[in-house]
Amino acid sequence: MASVYFTPGPAQLYPTVAGHLQTALDKQVFSQSHRSQAFKDLYKRADAGLRALFNLPEDYAIYFTGSATEIWERSLQSLTAQKTYHLVNGSFSKKYLDHAKWLGRDAQVLQVPFGKGFSLEEVQVPGGTELLAITQNETSSGVCMPVSDIHALREKFPEPLISVDMVSGAPYAALDFSKVDMAFFSVQKGFGLPAGLGVWLVNGRCREVAAGLEGKQYTGGHHSIASLQDQYQQFQTPFTPNVLDIFLLTHVVEDMLTKGIETIRQETEAKAHQVYTFLEESSLFAPFVQEKAHRSPTVIVADVLEKPAAEVISLLKKQGMVLGSGYGASKEKQIRIANFPAIFEQEMDTLVKALRQL
């Protein structure tokens, strides 16, 4: 009997994944050369689908990397020489900052406590900042930044490139890509695919900045923006990519387009509303994030009040529902419930009923 994975990544597979995988095996897609026309056609199709799903402006390019973690590093190498500014409120936003420090950047930070979001007035990006790093959805704490706040930061700070980590927010987050410069995600969260692929959305302004830094510093080797763009122009990659994930992503994106991104967003919000409403009423649970506007619709974190969180997780597991544990130090007292598109409304309903009966 299959379980339902409410884990925040790796996560429940999108319902169509197994079928697409069988099609790819039947067609021997994974034996095809990554320099073949068949691969170029696949990349082109992935590109078209992602452009439609995210409503990308014309000047965006789409690159593939080994992981979103790698994009933290590559974006800093190709787009910055000195000054970066990071909004940090959890483990993943902090990792972007760590990468900047490892690379020797003058990395400024606005840090707020775990479980908190940012108010726009607090954010003061110094002049000369090359890149403003925003984590749209903190997978560790369940805090999101409303896309309207991200858009407002663009108005307030036109100078720095704005980089948006939307690893656990895509494709739900209705980001206006004309108001940021790059964004990225990995496929094992909201797209419900096996892990092993990072997707990097990069606008023309980034490519100009990257071109200006070429030859002046190490910009990322085979995965510099210059090298990725050079290959992208023929729908190729600088290395042998994870063709399996690119194939699955292409087809799942098309499935999502068929369903409609607006429908996916509405369903996501309805499921999230159901869970948060229950958490507020419950005596055993409470929403961890206090500020309603900062509560993530895609990764819901709850305090467990009267039992060890592990007991809750264990009880649900016996009923075929796998919850995420709290991140790091919060493991003992929190649970995380991913509300990705792969989770049916019916499944979330069953989960909430089960939590209610604990």
Added chain:
Amino acid sequence: MASVYFTPGPAQLYPTVAGHLQTALDKQVFSQSHRSQAFKDLYKRADAGLRALFNLPEDYAIYFTGSATEIWERSLQSLTAQKTYHLVNGSFSKKYLDHAKWLGRDAQVLQVPFGKGFSLEEVQVPGGTELLAITQNETSSGVCMPVSDIHALREKFPEPLISVDMVSGAPYAALDFSKVDMAFFSVQKGFGLPAGLGVWLVNGRCREVAAGLEGKQYTGGHHSIASLQDQYQQFQTPFTPNVLDIFLLTHVVEDMLTKGIETIRQETEAKAHQVYTFLEESSLFAPFVQEKAHRSPTVIVADVLEKPAAEVISLLKKQGMVLGSGYGASKEKQIRIANFPAIFEQEMDTLVKALRQL
């Protein structure tokens, strides 16, 4: 009707891959957290299998990256500060050199023409060289370096770390890992898996050198040897890895161990012998590599003498056999025949018969 892929990577899938993939889907392996005990157990099992297959000395560690391309970069970042030395005889050995140059290393090179190997007397590694980069099997030209030559280089040059690119030679190449310091491969060649995973075998001496460079330079961020080792000690990875490929690798390695690596080597040599014997007798084809000791058993490159190579490839394709084209500028006049463990003796027999009848 399925084709047989004699392409040098992505290549024919190992015969058991589809079955293992179905098992993983049934067990929901791709939804499991990469921080779970289940993943640690998987990594541990992959580690045990690879140790047995390669007969690794105790002090080796095994890391996973996004690709072998990435290992070119990471090995240079973590193991060298200044001087490297590269044996270059094709496109892939040159790429390792390119990475060293991009990273600003003083990269010395011994370069011989495409299609040639190295004689040991030519190799003169200067004192102070930190890393000697050897490509055990040049996928572009079909030239291999016999493992006995690699072992002799260790005797001759005890000082530099010896790094062996065995991307298209593993697991066939019977390298004595006590006589090198690191080696690496990707899984879409000799292991017959979908692309998207690099495997890095690293000895204790490398880890000591890496530790000495930590804090003095950028050693590769999340994929520095220090960071990879830190996670490896708990059978974890610094980022969400390609669990699907790690799962398949684990099981295919176990299948290979059941069959026996000696049997695989003997079969590889028998198949290679059959192809090279045909090429020597043929009036339409000739072995590209003249020096017999340097002819790769795993990637066989042939000149096509009287027709465009594309015509040969097209004719074979109609018979359900997919050959590799010549690499780069050799595309018009060469074919490449991968002789990986996934190719049955019967299939190679059918291929040679078909080539004979052209």
